[in-house]
Amino acid sequence: MNNKGALNLPDHSFLTQILKTNDKGEFTYVPPRAGWWALTAIPETRKSARNPDGKKVKAELGGVLWIRCVDLE
Secondary structure (H helix, E strand, O other), X not given: OOOOOOOXXXXXXXXXXXXXXXXXXXXXXXXXXXXEEEEEXXXXXXXXXXXXXXXXXXXOOOEEEEEEEOOOO
């Protein structure tokens, strides 16, 4: 979470990183530094839903896991 701009990213690839899972949906991730990290899972789906206007749109079924990492002393 860098909403105050305190951290300058060395490259745009640090902003969003894409992970792949195994057949069971398991993955590993090691954050590059201490702080808050959001891991978002958005699996591909063919399901649809209706938006507030009643129009049928593609649905995204997923979740977000927030983790806080700290440096060891």
